[in-house]
Every structure is written in C-alpha cells, then in structure tokens.
Amino acid sequence: MGFLSGRNPAIYFIILYIVVVAGIAFTGNIFVASAVGVFGSLFLYVIVALLMRTQVTKDFYVAGRSIGAIPIGSSIASNWMSGASFVSMAGAIAVLGYDSMPYITGWTLGYCIAAFMIAPFIRRSATYTVPEFVEKRAANWSIARAIAVLMLFIVSFTYLVAQLVATGVIIGRFLGLPAVLGAFLGSAIVILFAGTGGWRSVVWVQVTQYWILITAYWIAFLTAAYVAGIFKPWPHFGYGELLSQLESKEISFGLTAFTEPFTKVFGGGTGEINWILSALCLMLGTVGLPHVLSQFYLVRDVKTARYGVGWGLTFIALLYLTAPVYAILARSAFSSAWGMPIDQVKQLPWIQKWIPTGLIKITDLNGDGILQPAELSFHKDIVVVGMPDMFGLPWFIAMIVAIGGLAAALSTANGLLMVMTVGATRDIYKRFINPNVSERKEIWVGRAMLVILAIVSGFAGARALLDPTFSKYVALLVGWAFVFATASFTPIIILGIFWKGLNKYGTVAGMVAGMGVALPYVLSVGLFGVPPIVFFGHKIGTLAWGVVAFFVNLITATIVSIATKGEKANPPETIEFVESLKVPE
Amino acid sequence: MVGEKELVDVYERYWNRLKKITVIWMLAWTVPAIILELPANYLKNYKILSGIPLHWFMAAFVSIVIGIALIFLYAYVMEKTDREILGKS
Numbered sequence: 001m002g003f004l005s006g007r008n009p010a011i012y013f014i015i016l017y018i019v020v021v022a023g024i025a026f027t028g029n030i031f032v033a034s035a036v037g038v039f040g041s042l043f044l045y046v047i048v049a050l051l052m053r054t055q056v057t058k059d060f061y062v063a064g065r066s067i068g069a070i071p072i073g074s075s076i077a078s079n080w081m082s083g084a085s086f087v088s089m090a091g092a093i094a095v096l097g098y099d100s101m102p103y104i105t106g107w108t109l110g111y112c113i114a115a116f117m118i119a120p121f122i123r124r125s126a127t128y129t130v131p132e133f134v135e136k137r138a139a140n141w142s143i144a145r146a147i148a149v150l151m152l153f154i155v156s157f158t159y160l161v162a163q164l165v166a167t168g169v170i171i172g173r174f175l176g177l178p179a180v181l182g183a184f185l186g187s188a189i190v191i192l193f194a195g196t197g198g199w200r201s202v203v204w205v206q207v208t209q210y211w212i213l214i215t216a217y218w219i220a221f222l223t224a225a226y227v228a229g230i231f232k233p234w235p236h237f238g239y240g241e242l243l244s245q246l247e248s249k250e251i252s253f254g255l256t257a258f259t260e261p262f263t264k265v266f267g268g269g270t271g272e273i274n275w276i277l278s279a280l281c282l283m284l285g286t287v288g289l290p291h292v293l294s295q296f297y298l299v300r301d302v303k304t305a306r307y308g309v310g311w312g313l314t315f316i317a318l319l320y321l322t323a324p325v326y327a328i329l330a331r332s333a334f335s336s337a338w339g340m341p342i343d344q345v346k347q348l349p350w351i352q353k354w355i356p357t358g359l360i361k362i363t364d365l366n367g368d369g370i371l372q373p374a375e376l377s378f379h380k381d382i383v384v385v386g387m388p389d390m391f392g393l394p395w396f397i398a399m400i401v402a403i404g405g406l407a408a409a410l411s412t413a414n415g416l417l418m419v420m421t422v423g424a425t426r427d428i429y430k431r432f433i434n435p436n437v438s439e440r441k442e443i444w445v446g447r448a449m450l451v452i453l454a455i456v457s458g459f460a461g462a463r464a465l466l467d468p469t470f471s472k473y474v475a476l477l478v479g480w481a482f483v484f485a486t487a488s489f490t491p492i493i494i495l496g497i498f499w500k501g502l503n504k505y506g507t508v509a510g511m512v513a514g515m516g517v518a519l520p521y522v523l524s525v526g527l528f529g530v531p532p533i534v535f536f537g538h539k540i541g542t543l544a545w546g547v548v549a550f551f552v553n554l555i556t557a558t559i560v561s562i563a564t565k566g567e568k569a570n571p572p573e574t575i576e577f578v579e580s581l582k583v584p585e
Numbered sequence: 586m587v588g589e590k591e592l593v594d595v596y597e598r599y600w601n602r603l604k605k606i607t608v609i610w611m612l613a614w615t616v617p618a619i620i621l622e623l624p625a626n627y628l629k630n631y632k633i634l635s636g637i638p639l640h641w642f643m644a645a646f647v648s649i650v651i652g653i654a655l656i657f658l659y660a661y662v663m664e665k666t667d668r669e670i671l672g673k674s
Contacts, residue, residue, distance in 0.1 A: 242636075303664055324641075579596075583671065
C-alpha cells in the first residue's frame with residue numbers, strides 16, 4: 001500500500017528538487033532559491049495526491065479502511081498539528097512560561113481518552129462519518145444527524161479559515177507576496193490534494209507532510225540547541241543551566257521567573273484550579289472534534305486503531321516536547337539583549353532583519369538609552385520564524401522552517417476540508433437530497449462540494465487577513481471550539497458507546513444543557529468582558545468552564561435517559577448497533 | 586462450531602474484561618493528566634538535571650511520555666485479550 005515502494009515519481013522529484021534548489025543557491029541568488037524551495041515542496045504533495053487518486057467511494061470517504069498503524073499515526077499527528085502549533089506555540093510558551101503549559105498537556109493527553117474510549121469503537125461502528133454515527137446511535141433520528149453536521153461545519157470552517165490565514169502569513173513572510181494571495185494559493189493547493197482521491201489522497205499527503213514538518217522543526221531546533229550549547233547530553237535534558245541563567249537574569253530585572261507557576265492569565269482565568277481545568281477541557285475537547293474523530297475511520301481494523309493512536313501521540317510529542325525547550329532558547333536569546341545600550345541592540349543582525357516586519361518592537365520607554373525587558377516586545381510567531389536568525393544559522397534553515405510551517409498549515413487544512421466535503425456529500429446530499437445517487441456521480445458531487453467549500457473558505461481567509469475585527473472573531477471561535485466540543489459531543493459519544501441506556505431524549509437534553517451552560521459563559525466572559533467566577537481565589541476562565549459544561553451534559557443526559565425509560569426507549573436496531581461496537585470483527 | 590448461547594457468553598466475558606481495563610486505564614490517565622501537576626507549588630522548589638524545576642519538567646516532559654506509554658500498554662493488553670477470549674490471531 002505504501003506509496004514509497006517501487007519505482008516512484010515522488011523519489012525522482014525529490015532528487016530533482018534538491019539539485020535545482022542547490023543549483024540556484026550556487027549562483028548566489030538565495031532569495032530565488034528559497035522561493036523555489038518553498039513552492040517546490042507543494043509539488044511533492046500534488047504528486048503524492050495524484051498517485052493515490054481514486055474513483056471508488058469507499059476510498060474517497062474512508063481511504064478504503066486500509067491504513068496501517070504507523071502511517072495513520074503520522075496522519076493523525078499532521079492532521080492535528082496546525083500552522084499555529086508549528087509557528088506560534090513555542091512563542092506562546094516563551095511569553096507565558098509555566099502558565100501556558102496546559103497547551104502542552106491538554107493538546108496531547110486527550111489522545112489517551114481517544115485510545116481507551118473512542119477510536120476502536122468508532123472504527124468498529126462501520127459508519128462513514130461522525131454525524132452518521134450520532135444518527136445511528138440516536139435511534140436513526142435524522143435531526144440528530146443534521147445538528148451534528150451543523151456543528152461539524154461551524155468548527156471545521158473556522159479552523160480551516162485559521163489555517164488559510166497561517167498559510168498566507170507564511171507565504172507572505174518568506175516570499176514577500178501579499179498574504180491574501182497566499183491564502184488563495186493555499187485553498188487552491190488543498191483542492192488539488194483532496195479532489196484527486198478524497199481521504200485516500202489526503203491521508204498519504206498528510207503522512208508526507210508530517211515527516212516534512214517534523215524534520216523541519218527538528219533541524220532548526222537541533223542547530224539552535226547546538227549553537228546554544230545545550231547538548232548535555234541531549235537538548236531536552238540539557239537546558240538546566242541555560243534556564244537557571246535566564247531566570248536569575250529575569251529576577252535581577254524585577255520580572256517573575258520564567259517557570260514560576262500561576263502568575264499570569266491563561267484562557268481568561270488565573271490560579272491553579274484554572275490551570276488544571278483548562279488542560280482537562282483541551283483534552284476532553286480533542287476527542288469531540290469531528291476532524292480528529294474522522295481519522296479513526298481510515299484504519300485497517302480495531303487493533304490498528306489502538307496502536308495508531310499510540311503512534312499518533314508519539315509523533316505529536318516529537319513537536320510538543322520540543323516546543324518548551326524552543327521557548328527557553330528563544331527567551332534566552334531575547335534576554336541577552338536586556339541591559340545593553342539600545343543603539344547597540346539595534347545593530348544586532350537579527351533585530352535589524354525583523355524590526356521592519358513589526359514582529360519585534362523596541363521603544364525606549366524610560367529614555368535612559370538602555371534596553372529594559374519591557375522595552376523589547378515581540379510577537380509570538382518570531383520564536384520559531386526568527387530562531388534561525390537569532391542564532392546566526394545559515395539561510396537554508398530559514399527556508400526549511402518555512403517549508404515545515406507550510407506543511408503544518410496545509411496538512412490540517414486538507415483534513416478539515418475533507419471532513420466538510422464528506423459531511424456535505426454523505427450527510428447532506430446523499431442522506432437528505434438524493435439517496436439513490438450512483439457511485440460515480442457521488443464522487444463528482446463530492447469534488448464539486450470540495451471546490452465550493454475551498455473557494456468560500458479562501459475568501460473568508462482573505463477577509464480575515466484584511467479585516468482585524470473578522471480575524472479576531474476567527475481566533476476566538478478557534479479557541480472556543482474546544483469548549484463547545486467538550487460541552488456537546490464528548491460526553492454524548494462516550495456515553496453512547498459505553499451505556500445502552502442512553503436514548504435520543506437523553507442525547508438531546510444533554511447536548512442542549514451542556515451548550516446552555518457553556519455558551520452564555522463563553523460569550524459574557526470571553527467577548528463582553530464580564531468578570532469570571534472566582535473559586536477559592538482562582539479565576540475560572542472560559543476554557544476551564546468547559547469542564548463544568550461537560551459534567552452538566554453528562555449528568556443531564558443520564559437523568560433524562562433514565563426518566564424516559566432508558567434502554568427500553570431505544571429500538572432494537574439501536575441496541576444492536578451498540579452491541580456491535582463491543583466486539584472487534 | 587460454537588452455539589449461539591456460548592458465543593453470547595464469550596462476548597459478555599469480553600465486554601466485562603474490556604470495561605474493567607477501560608476503568609483501570611482511565612484512572613491511570615489521571616496520573617499524567619492531573620495528579621502529577623497538582624503539587625506544582627511544592628515541586629517548583631526541586632531542581633533536576635542541573636537547573637530544571639521539577640514541576641516544569643513534569644508538565645513539559647514526564648506526563649506526556651507517561652501518556653504515550655499508557656496507550657501502547659493498553660493496545661498490547663487489549664491485543665492479548667482479543668487473543669485470549671475471542672481467539673483472534
């Protein structure tokens with residue numbers, strides 16, 4: 001099955017690609033070499049997508065249910081890690097220190113819940129989409145499917161727009177093209193990946209993109225770590241001294257130390273309770289996101305689903321365990337400028353390069369000509385994007401980082417687009433409009449949906465780049481997606497698998513109650529600036545509140561199901577469906 | 586040839602074992618997800634590896650590695666259960 005076997009156009013392309021980029025670099029034109037390098041990586045994905053093209057609906061929707069554990073692990077990882085994970089996460093840690101660590105634990109340990117309670121059963125269900133699963137579980141009630149599809153579209157669409165924005169920014173930053181053009185280019189490229197063979201193409205493109213993005217992240221990281229001298233014996237264990245130096249410098253400048261816990265605002269709240277609950281909400285939300293669940297349909301069998309999630313988390317961890325160290329490296333680079341005369345700081349090559357982009361700002365607030373920490377402000381993206389310059393690494397490291405960031409944004413984008421396409425084709429067109437459609441026509445309907453969705457999201461991405469208010473709402477929605485998933489889908493899916501007694505009344509009541517608790521709080525605290533609830537002196541932010549909504553949903557669904565005769569209210573085919581989930585085929 | 590009743594018994598046994606394993610693994614999951622992070626204010630006073638505060642290292646490294654180990658262990662134990670009770674190769 002592997003596309004890397006045998007005589008393969010992809011291999012020839014890679015050799016040609018390296019020769020061409022190196023050839024241009026030798027002529028001394030580094031900018032052109034970078035541009036060719038970054039664009040050339042896109043062609044590799046197109047070749048992979050074309051090799052995997054298909055006309056069979058089962059391949060188009062669920063990659064023929066044939067993917068093995070290590071490939072699905074890579075695909076899970078690149079589907080999961082967005083442009084923001086690659087470009088911004090290390091920077092967010094560099095800004096917030098220990099208080100940002102719910103990103104690290106929260107966006108990884110959700111996969112444990114997926115492995116133990118969800119992935120094997122989703123695979124076993126033999127359904128094609130999450131909304132289909134929900135409908136079958138809710139006694140073939142079509143409204144349940146419609147609600148699930150709507151939820152899938154809201155979450156996936158905002159996420160996709162964020163990915164196209166990231167694509168635009170990366171292309172803009174590295175190639176000097178307008179970011180809006182980059183966003184459209186991103187959506188056009190994704191059409192090529194997904195239109196050729198649906199999930200069968202997308203999954204193998206994602207596998208390719210994972211290995212490219214992780215290699216890029218690690219090349220930049222390891223070279224910077226080498227220059228900073230933290231191979232003692234390995235960067236992930238060797239940064240102790242560097243961190244101690246950084247923290248004593250921070251304290252001498254009157255700042256709180258980098259790893260001092262619970263001093264800053266995270267997810268709109270403060271304190272340890274907020275920290276723990278925010279992390280839990282991110283974990284619970286992970287397994288309620290439709291584009292995460294969809295990957296579990298693609299595997300060969302239940303056993304592969306279990307191991308596949310393990311590989312998925314391993315591959316995710318390769319980036320997530322590295323980001324905190326990355327953050328410390330960057331913060332040390334910044335701190336080395338503190339206390340220097342500002343004129344001298346402005347002569348540093350990397351400061352000179354990045355000040356015009358606006359990602360770094362230097363303002364002499366107290367007018368003493370000496371740089372104080374507060375006088376050097378930086379955008380969180382600079383940590384990954386600017387790292388090669390901070391440590392004086394050669395030009396091609398910056399190019400590799402750009403290729404990796406693009407791979408991260410595109411891999412998430414094509415997964416999201418695919419989830420929406422399958423939702424539009426299978427859950428709307430085939431379910432409600434034309435159930436007797438022929439297989440060949442169905443795939444063409446799918447491709448048409450794909451093109452429409454990609455163009456609409458391309459325009460939304462362009463709008464987000466041009467209009468700061470629109471962009472603010474996209475960012476807010478992306479953050480809230482985890483709260484809404486935690487409040488609505490996660491408890492219902494878990495109950496639905498493990499408890500026959502959950503019936504359609506309980507399902508609806510639980511989801512309504514969960515969202516009824518989550519939505520008002522998120523809107524009032526997150527958008528209208530109402531002060532959050534304070535619990536033992538810890539402010540409960542919007543993310544942390546998601547856990548409350550989770551339990552409200554769980555309890556309401558249970559009580560309402562019992563009150564409406566529980567299991568007896570379920571028709572025999574629903575009971576049969578739940579029974580069929582229990583035992584691997 | 587197994588009778589239908591025996592087959593139902595086998596499935597029942599399999600599902601009971603699976604439920605027990607799920608409960609154990611979800612309890613184990615609370616260790617990296619919650620328990621290791623709770624004493625952060627206490628662990629911050631301990632430095633390991635020449636200067637890394639322990640609470641930071643728990644969140645930034647240890648908990649995730651434990652999470653990975655738990656998933657692979659689960660997959661292995663379930664594979665064994667499949668073989669034992671369902672006779673799958």
